[in-house]
Amino acid sequence: GAVVSQHPSWVICKSGTSVKIECRSLDFQATTMFWYRQFPKQSLMLMATSNEGSKATYEQGVEKDKFLINHASLTLSTLTVTSAHPEDSSFYICSARGILGAADSGANVLTFGAGSRLTVL
């Protein structure tokens, strides 16, 4: 249980184009989703937190107009990297937080997706 699917697993795009990454919770409702960025051999840096139906809260230094986050349903959040440039090349990881099982008796879960490797040429 508590499976998070992230797609695509890797993507290559040309500079100036936009790329969308999807994060889906497959067997639970994700009330909150988190988006991270990870450079090679470095830690995970939180980019933004999104609650279903609300605007995302961005961490300091993260451009909200460049990294568009949508969390329109309890099972799907998307991250769109707009006008991507080579410096945006990175590993992007989502995580989803919710309740697995019945709302009044289920277990709180926090599960990470497998990540998306973005390469901007």
Add this chain to the structure above:
Amino acid sequence: QQQVKQSPQSLIVQKGGISIINCAYENTAFDYFPWYQQFPGKGPALLIAIRPDVSEKKEGRFTISFNKSAKQFSLHIMDSQPGDSATYFCAAREGGAQKLVFGQGTRLTINP
């Protein structure tokens, strides 16, 4: 400012040995401390976690030791195996908040 400091950055252990990774924190509002294992090109997976009301938690070959007064916690991997070779991250979450703060990571290599 790094809220969770992790060491060592890299670690090499012989098969069958004990791997020990340490983390320290400053924020006393943290009340949940998980450890994650990450393989190359994959997302992190929860390994084991502890709350500050206990000093130790063991699950199979993995043990967390927690020292609340010193604000330190560590991961011990007993009988380390080559399949344990991965990057390990400690993390902490503030009570009432939702987001995790991660340590810098430790690249563990288990030599056969």
